[in-house]
Amino acid sequence: MGFQHEIRVAWGDCDPARIAYTARIPAFALDAIDAWWDHHVGEGGWFHIEMDRGFGTPFVHMSLDFRTPLTPRHRLICDVAPVRLGTTSIEFRVIGRQNGQDCFEGRFVCVFVESKTFSKQAPPEDVRAIIEKQLEPAA
Secondary structure, eight states: OOEEEEEOOOGGGBOTTSSBOTTHHHHHHHHHHHHHHHHHTOTTHHHHIIIIISEEOOEEEEEEEEOSOOOTTSOEEEEEEEEEEOSSEEEEEEEEEETTEEEEEEEEEEEOEETTTOOBOOOOHHHHHHHHHHOOOOO
């Protein structure tokens, strides 16, 4: 995968079993997707595209498969890639790894909307071109 985002899993992210709370894992993945937008479309990620570009990408589907527990021992490296681009939607794959082991893999589908009206729309042409260059095949 072409884009990686590093996250420090902190002590406060963990439960008494000393592994990351389940609810933190989707948050880590969303942070990584936001970093992808920031890197490829403009500084500020979702905030930038919503406030300055006039479109948003709310989620319509999320799914996660867990492989090994996340702990504070190692940095979490999230590999992020768009794997499908429809006429009004985008699907991202996020694979979270620690110390070379897959901890989770998730699929995240968003729909493009116009910020002010929240109505579905196609992505702006320049954004579509950026995404098309980054598309990876679904595994």
